[in-house]
Amino acid sequence: GDSVTQMEGPVTLSEEAFLTINCTYTATGYPSLFWYVQYPGEGLQLLLKATKADDKGSNKGFEATYRKETTSFHLEKGSVQVSDSAVYFCALGLGNEKLTFGTGTRLTIIP
Amino acid sequence: GAVVSQHPSWVICKSGTSVKIECRSLDFQATTMFWYRQFPKQSLMLMATSNEGSKATYEQGVEKDKFLINHASLTLSTLTVTSAHPEDSSFYICSAGGGGGLSQPQHFGDGTRLSIL
Numbered sequence: 557g558d559s560v561t562q563m564e565g566p567v568t569l570s571e572e573a574f575l576t577i578n579c580t581y582t583a584t585g586y587p588s589l590f591w592y593v594q595y596p597g598e599g600l601q602l603l604l605k606a607t608k609a610d611d612k613g614s615n616k617g618f619e620a621t622y623r624k625e626t627t628s629f630h631l632e633k634g635s636v637q638v639s640d641s642a643v644y645f646c647a648l649g650l651g652n653e654k655l656t657f658g659t660g661t662r663l664t665i666i667p
Numbered sequence: 668g669a670v671v672s673q674h675p676s677w678v679i680c681k682s683g684t685s686v687k688i689e690c691r692s693l694d695f696q697a698t699t700m701f702w703y704r705q706f707p708k709q710s711l712m713l714m715a716t717s718n719e720g721s722k723a724t725y726e727q728g729v730e731k732d733k734f735l736i737n738h739a740s741l742t743l744s745t746l747t748v749t750s751a752h753p754e755d756s757s758f759y760i761c762s763a764g765g766g767g768g769l770s771q772p773q774h775f776g777d778g779t780r781l782s783i784l
Contacts, residue, residue: 560710586753592775597777598777599673599709599775599776599778600760600762602773602774632762644670645710645711648762653699653701653716653752653773654716655701655711655713655762655773656705656713657711657712658710659709660709660710661711
């Protein structure tokens with residue numbers, strides 16, 4: 557079946573550090589890929605998405621590139637801020653709006 | 668502001684009681700809503716897909732008689748945990764889509780933490 561494997565956390569970084577959160581997937585078709593973010597006390601919000609191979613999603617300084625050859629969608633940010641502290645979920649979707657999520661990665665940025 | 672409202676945010680009840688959780692889309696019509704369950708430090712697991720005006724579609728392993736879903740209008744879906752037991756304690760999250768497929772993002776509620784004593 558479809559699945560998402562996400563880098564386990566928690567991840568703790570200093571402010572302005574480079575961030576990578578790994579995500580790989582297994583899917584029977586050609587999925588769309590998503591990163592969602594959950595800030596403390598809030599619901600999930602879409603951070604970025606990519607719908608086909610080689611697409612790059614970007615938002616708020618975060619980027620992720622849909623790599624079909626490695627079945628990956630790693631999340632990166634060049635310089636993290638304290639306000640980026642949250643839980644990040646990688647997810648895939650196959651046409652019918654159903655999403656399959658990874659386990660989530662808790663990110664803490666220290667000043 | 669929030670576009671999907673989930674209520675209550677936290678509930679504690681005795682074993683054997685039934686608990687209803689509401690999920691409302693505030694400024695759009697949601698033809699499809701999804702109910703997820705999240706265990707501590709684990710992923711969101713899709714429980715069921717709720718379609719307005721028709722029966723919900725449950726994922727494998729989810730007891731439909733235990734988790735009753737009703738989607739009676741384009742802005743409201745409810746999840747009722749019947750005869751709840753401590754093993755039903757979890758974090759339940761709903762999301763709503765506007766029927767545009769994956770081209771439109773799903774909007775998530777803030778979740779309901781259910782604790783069964």
